[in-house]
Amino acid sequence: MKHIIFLYLLFSTVVFSQNYNYAIEEPRKQALPVLPVVNNQLEEIDYFKAYLLPIAQKGTLQAALDKYGSVRLEKGDYSGVNIVMRSNQRLYGHPTLTPVSNITIAAGSSNVYLQDLFPSGKDVIFQAGGVISNCTLKTIKWANIKATNAMLENNLFINVMSTINFDCSTSGYFRNNKFIKHQVHGVSNMLVMKGNNTTPSFGNVHLHSNFLTPAGDATDIQNLQSITFVGLDSEAWNFSGAGKKPMLSMQNMGNVKITDFGGGNGYSTVQTPTFNIDANNLFFFNKYIKGEGTSGSPTVAAKTNVLYYKGADDDYMRGSGTVTGFDLKSHFAGTNDKNITLNGIIQTSTISNSTLANAILGTQYTPFSRTTWETLPDPSGANWATNRVGKTDSTSYIQNLINTKGIAELPEGVFYISSTLSMIVDGTKGIIGAGTGKTVIIGLTDDFPLITLAESASGDNNFVLSNLTLQGGSAGLYAPDEMDMIAFTNLKYVVFRNQKYGIHLYRIFGLDNCFFDSVSFVNCTVGFFQDPHPTYTFADAGYVDKVVFYNGQYLNCGTAVSMKATRADNLNAWINCKFDANTLAFDISGNNFPIAANCDFTNHKGANIIRDSPLALYNCNFYNNATTDAIIRAQGSFMEGCNLLDNIPVFSSTVHYLMSNYILNSTIKGNVTRTYGISQGVFVNSNLVANPTLNKLLVNVKDNVPTVLINATPNPYPQLLVTQ
Template sequence: MKHLIYLLFFFAAGVHSQNYNYAVKKNQKSTVAVSLVSNNLPEEIEYFNAYLLPYSQRANLQAALNTYGAVRLEAGNYRLGGLARVTLNSNMKLFGHQSYNEMPEINIAAGAKNVLVTSVKVWYGLNFMSGAAITNCTVSHVSGGYITATNAQIENCKFIDIIGSKLNINNVVSGYFRNNKIIKHWITSDYPQLSLKGNNTTPSSGNTWAWLNLLTSHGDATDIDNFGDLNLIGLDAEAWNFKSLGTGKALLHMRNMNDVKLASMAGLGYAVTSTPVFDIQANNLLLLNKEISTNGGASTTTAKTLTIDSNASPYAVSGGNYDIRSFFDGSNVSYNGTNQTSPIVGTNATNITSSILGPQKQKWDRPIFSELADPTGSNWSANRTGQASSRAYIQGLIDANGIANLPEGIFYIDGPLLINKDEGIVGAGTGKTVIVGLKDDFNLINVRGAGVGAFTLNYITLQGGSKGLHITSDGLDTWFQPNGINMKYVVFRDQSLYGIEVAQMYGMDNNMFEQVHFFNIPTAFKQTPDPAFSGNETNHMTYIDKTVFYNCQVINCGTGFSLRTTRVDNLNAWINCNFERNGVAINLSAHNAPVLINCDFKNNAGKHIIEATPSLGLYSCNFSNNTASTIIKGETVIVEGCNFLDNIPLFETSISGYLLNSTVTGGLGNMPSGMIVNSKMISEVGLDHLLVKRVNNISSVLLNAIPTPYPQLLVGQ
């Protein structure tokens, strides 16, 4: 949200003091960490097995990479007094510190495979070098600066949680960018935020963005040319050309493109010199759930265009290509401006069918989770009786070092630990370090702060207590806004109320939770807003915006995510997540453009599996072996590439639904209006057609062909 930019300035001075009594009881037993035998996740094992290069030896970073292959860093600036640049070759891994190290220029060598770069600041650039193809590399949790390539061949790579880094791919002469996945990419202020240029000889194609935030670009936000097929799911953009430094380009400026598919777009162009949302020259364009607007005029495209579910923000198609609009600010289905009220035939049918079907491409892999250790075992509750408390020991590490590094062992505590902004706890792995509450009537960890800032919680299991993690300003006038939280590889088990609660503070903005898992909790993640909130900005309204849960699990919980808010939440996402044996997996209220991407829902048994208002987007999600009464309760639901394999009704409440390229085993349920597009309706033969419109519970078959569903958004070449 826009206030994130200014809070650093407005609230840098003047923090209310907070008095917490964490004194150790005089009769407390001495601190003991109980040993355990358990395994970490494979990614954690890889991290802790990497060679630890001391900060004092930062000038030897390249030598350490060459010798050990995998290197992890201590806290500190590894550029200052270090090397001017480092080069990573095949199978090299560079693990930054939890505080994100400032690094010299990082180069990924031509021909490199299976490189990993994570948790570093790339202020001096992360460069993909020209030459042989660079494949199967991962860049994750990098901050600032830029990621760049000139005439480089980049294929099947992942870019995850890119924080403020521009992406500049200049392959005009040679090279390509193919089948890459960009998951949570946030850029603010700088411009252009995406500069993507390809060529005809070695074409780029098959790239997908899952969640993109283009925030207040001071000039042109994007410049994309000759970049083949491009898919984007989950876009939020605000105030592009904010400082009027651009050349008048639209937010999404694309030239010489093949197929462009854009889904779940939200935001507003409110800059003084706003420009249109898009200006796209392409062969084909899909606009699905277009809810973004601008003060900068109508958008334009030359593509054969298919729009399904759109607000009234205008666009025009030029160059003689056709324009299909379905539920564009209304309930009509039109072809070149003519409403289609009867079965479509002839050229119109041929063209619409072509836009609906498209080529079948390689689907994204389903998420696979390694078995998580249960380090304290089934008798954990009985075993905690009489154990000594380690609370003073851990709090002392936090107070002395900012981030407490805990060794292997079980640490019992008799009261809450306090983490202030920019502090944290890092364990030795989810199977190796456990903090256990001696009772279940207190929070294990309280997070407090003022203004904008982050905290760290990595490689640890939290068990017992009333709440595992409680994030709040305690009702004080601190305008606390966690941003860029570093939370990964954390397991919450057996809390009596919530795994995580976010309550009574200003809000959370632009965060990623990676490999955070919840077991046996009444509510895994709880948002508790100010009940007195009645509008406008307040320091206790407790919004959650632009937060991504990636590779997370919720298992055997009453409710997974309960995010029922008063101030609207914007563009939150669950990507590659697993929900199993819960009551309600997700419960959202007052959310704009939330998206579920490539998630699995199995063996859930509540009244419904998902509740979300006013809107929800599901992309390539699978539902199986569930016994819930219905699957979704909501208002407007967009579905693409999903499989509902249970014989239960899809929709509980009166819903405007838009089903594309999906399979539905049970009945449709309560969907009085919307579209069914290339979706297999196994239990409802009357709806099992290529294109069906529903208005006031009346179905109109517009294309009578047999549907052949396959995903078309979460795909590569």
């Protein structure tokens, strides 16, 4: 009978106003928590309803997939069993990342889903044969992802820490696949993509790529009709001297587009050029990568038409043969370059060149789909602060789980704590809940951080946090100045609510190459807070590099993101994120190549939405905002494929410093000129509603003076984050 009472309480839909501690035969260490009745987010629901295969039965993994269709794994090693994935099958690893063996995605499959897997040194193979489409690979670590003469369409690769080798040079193709956060470290080649002329490959978009210290050559890309990189960084290619090619090697290409292109090779054993590109058309936007020492000049083929908007370092030379391609270069030699040149000649009057005009207009394709935003679970409700008074303290219970199990796997319930939970960052510690709508940790007071990270003597530098809501306390997650580097950490499905700081990085050494999946901040003074030492020292560098915030929501915060770096941050990205009803969305400085892609900015009512460092905006929408000064108060901006639909000034006139603004293929309702301060920039194929004289195909702005260079009507549509 006592078991029946317990089960009734566990599954009842009633929220109790106090904790009931019913006795059962087995001893209990923790009072039964209040159970929320709020649903999880949709992807969490899919995960938790999958069949849980015990590790003791790992030999039956294939049979379980074939029987149940959707399988999730416990913490532990499931390797030793090769599997074949077929249409509509799903395999979820544990949030700690589950070791598995070789995986084949069968020819003709669709809607296969792989997540949180660690097939170290193993292969994930797309089988040749029928078309493989609409599959998702998410958080796959240290695998070799391969396709030889296979046919791939509309697949999604997210947070792939693995080499990719697609060789369709004989037959097959890969088309309209998306690669979001591709990071590889120390191996070669990191990215191989080879197509053929009979069944061409095209439309593949790489959004945030980091090729870190490849031992030899980094890339080998050949014979594609098109490829796009938005956000590409490489460091120390040919690090061990095992290769001879430039970092980016592209041959026999159609259309190549690259933006936010940074990095360098100062400490490579063999220094080679940054790129060698043989293409029909080449597009650069915000290029600052630099080949150092004996690298030599990068090369662009003699036939290639080049559109180059904003950059510095490593001006390219032409390949052998008669030069037939044009060079349109806009502000390409750093901050002091305010000119546009065509084939080396500064342009100061109208250009009549139909080939150039058609290249700027491009071809209209389908933009990336917009995210349908879920309402975030609020399991403790509006009265959470008053309801916490007098609740049972679960601090010791959770801390004991961390200390004894490493990973504290919490069931459904609301857990109240009176002091911080300490978590050593040694690769074995973490907290996992039953979902953002089902597991909540709430501070009994607001004068301590809910979770405090601690440095590990072992030097490992990651931890696990997933599937829960953290509410109250001074901060949700606090990293103190004793912390060295936190790297390769994956947080997923965590909601921070009602804190001064959701995540607070206080004078740590660095946060590097991390992935925050569906991590959201609600009603925080500052959502994500990078808090470095005000005076830079190496020990307290405090940087944030190559971190991707994916599918997160930033709602009703004072400042959604505060990242004022003293050692420059590099290539951080917010992808498919929602910023709504914040006073300020971004307060960033000292940032190189920050990116917001496919994001929505709505209902902001502070002075500005974006401040200080230039932020690159791709396919972003702004609407229903009512800022009192301007949308952007920063040193500049980069926009492509955006819609700014509020009739408010775009750029602030309250600061005197130089603003460099580059607007491509966008529709903007507000005024893009300033009444105070110096501006420069380039407006390309954009509908500038409030500025009809600038509503042209190509305009150069030099020291506040605009010059129309191509006097044709613009027809703006995104040209980067698109599928063909």
